[in-house]
Amino acid sequence: MTRPRAASERFVAQLPTRVRSRVQVIYSPILEIKPLPVQVNDTDVRGLIFTSANAVNAAASMGVDRALPAYCVGPATTGTAKGAGWQAQMVGQTAEELVAALLQARPDSPLLHLRGEHTRGSVAERLTESGLTVRELPVYQQRLLPLTSEAEAAAFEKAPVIAPIFSPRTARHFADIWHGTAPLMLAAISAATAEPLYSLGYERLKIAKEPTPKKMRKAIKKLVKHALRVEGDEATD
Template sequence: MSRHRITLLMTRPEAGSRAFVAALPDAVTQSCDVLISPLIDIQPVSADVPDFDAAIFTSAHGVAHGPQALGRPAFCLGDATTRAAGLAGWQARQVGQDAETLVTALTALQPAGRILHFSGIHTRGDVADRLQAAGLAVDSVAVYDQVLLPLSDAAQNRLKETGPVIVPLFSPRSALHFSEGAHCTAPLYLGAISAAAAANCAHVDHVALQIAGNPDRGAMIEVVRKLLMQALSA
């Protein structure tokens, strides 16, 4: 049994971190202290948006900072993004859980008309380019930036203590940024949303590293639960 209080260090933007914590089982939140230190700040950017017939959203941030829906179709990645697009008035349809499955699905569907992928400045998966190569009229428009932030003093201080720290990492970029900025003596229990995220933080000294079975909230909640059980039994 761990003799130290366990910390859950959340590094998503503030709203996303709080939403994730709110979705955790009581057994998890009652067993650890939650510390939020966003590593990324989402900031809107101005963009010229040409006429288009349908949208692609790979993040709810694209929905929030993209154009008005006007009842147009939207092809979405993941449950949360699809839900956000539907609430914003798009004819939202989930077509994948990651870039690979989204590209495969849209290549098979071959939707007509001009399609815009509303994304962040920093993207992975080459969605628009790969769909263009598959014969679709797709372009990418960046409508937000993901600005890197340093770990807070409170987070750095906690990482220098001796109590276990669980750190779920929700993108390869944030995983790399964490690994470059964290100075740790605390036992680290790392959770990665994908193999790519895991690869970017695997070189940091850690007790455990769990990779989510799917790149979504439910799978990451399960990762945190498993890491907590490991930390409690250490």
């Protein structure tokens, strides 16, 4: 699992029991999330935009006004925002869908997009260019990490390694740091995330049908089934 530890544990806990019982889970976060030492000025803001749960958590720790409406990407971010006390609504599965939905709805502005240092989609810029005033502020940083020693060891074993990848940036980093010889099976949350992975010598690459945890779990389930079949074939050779 390449996500930060808490997010990885939540993802694994939601896998079917049958899947969890058939794999050894190795936690090797290749991205570390840390809040930035910034202050959020929300005095004239009419709403918030969240494109990640990490931004929600950072905003909550900074005491950002919970009375503001929150426009979110995806069910995970929306659920995190609701759990933190915002009246959150999901306005798309992707940044593209969020931009289109907000341009159609035209909510009161200015809006404030709270995000990480590294982001895709140019949400604030595109919305502002289309007449909806949106400011943006990075509230957390994403520091890249190497594989753990346990993950490095697994990379050179004979057993297949299944790696779920959840963002284009972590995909690029994983492609840079993976040098293993184990059969590699990859699950990418989107086509953009899959793109950097094509340079790897993988055995199988599945792209989630939608960029959601639910569809990623389905992709993992299929990869586990394939890995078990591969191992079974080798055992009967």
